């Protein structure tokens with residue numbers, strides 16, 4: 551019984567350390583996509599992952615990485631499940647994950663809009679407070695809402711004049 | 721994984737090409753999801769709905785991808801490609817759900833690559849050529865406004881898988897609509913030339929919008945968004961003159977078959993290949 555508990559905890563720890571393929575400074579746990587790791591009766595490790603975006607091309611790779619890492623650590627039976635509900639939100643990025651993003655020059659997301667009722671269309675310019683991850687200035691502006699990966703936008707700092715990426719609220 | 725350069729770590733520790741997202745073929749995007757169709761749901765109807773929504777997304781993604789290397793600025797190419805990628809992801813999930821629901825067990829590739837134009841159920845608005853940037857923006861505004869309103873409803877569909885796909889899609893579609901709406905305002909409220917082209921685009925899109933509302937009742941929501949955007953852009957609301965026929969019944973323009981020929985060519989030439 552004790553062994554089982556330890557094994558489940560160890561499996562969870564191993565899966566949690568797997569890096570995200572597109573934001574490799576974050577672990578899958580930091581990003582909030584690892585939704586659970588359980589040990590089934592028959593000894594199978596069942597890890598649940600949720601995609602950040604529907605079209606996230608790294609999803610298959612995350613599955614393969616988690617399975618490979620667990621097998622390397624001696625878990626012979628591994629099953630990876632996809633969880634779609636509830637959908638991933640940038641609010642699930644952990645405080646440690648936010649700190650690591652900022653350390654790597656990527657501005658972490660603010661709080662996502664609460665989900666209730668139809669999404670309103672806002673055409674007037676909205677003031678978003680995004681601080682520059684390099685110099686900390688709040689004098690920043692968006693240059694493109696879409697960047698190299700779905701989860702990021704491109705911003706620019708007016709103070710230090712450096713461009714930076716910003717993880718969007720979703 | 722302590723490397724300072726984030727992208728260098730991408731190349732670490734993989735003897736094969738497993739690190740490259742496009743290098744190993746795709747797996748079932750619903751892998752591990754409970755795929756039972758609940759009691760009381762007409763599975764064939766559910767499958768047909770999923771196919772229509774997936775076809776809209778796949779065909780739209782293909783048209784959006786055509787903008788790559790042709791958009792006015794690099795940022796717009798990246799934006800349009802990202803929107804296409806989201807839609808492609810939605811299409812993959814929806815095709816997988818359709819294959820489970822209709823009992824054929826077909827995978828996403830069977831739907832995307834091995835059906836002919838007459839079997840596609842996308843609206844014709846998705847398949848007509850890109851035209852100029854104004855037309856592509858106005859079309860995206862129309863399609864994303866409709867899809868967002870529809871997905872908001874579908875998020876409480878009795879099929880939990882479709883409901884989850886829709887709930888996820890809502891978040892993505894809100895960004896798509898925002899992008900299209902901001903560009904429509906910028907173009908309509910821009911130069912005489914951009915105003916003229918955007919106005920023409922609204923007229924060109926108008927005959928196709930009726931097809932969107934045959935299966936779901938979100939007309940009021942979409943009209944409200946269109947009114948909000950045209951007012952901000954100083955553009956007139958288009959006059960609606962519906963075309964006969966509907967892509968939802970497999971009646972398509974002459975533009976769908978060439979689009980599919982390009983999309984399906986490699987898969988049909990090498991049906992067992994993974995790449």
Ligand SMILES: [Zn+2]
Nearest residue numbers: 682685707710
């Ligand atoms: Zn700065």
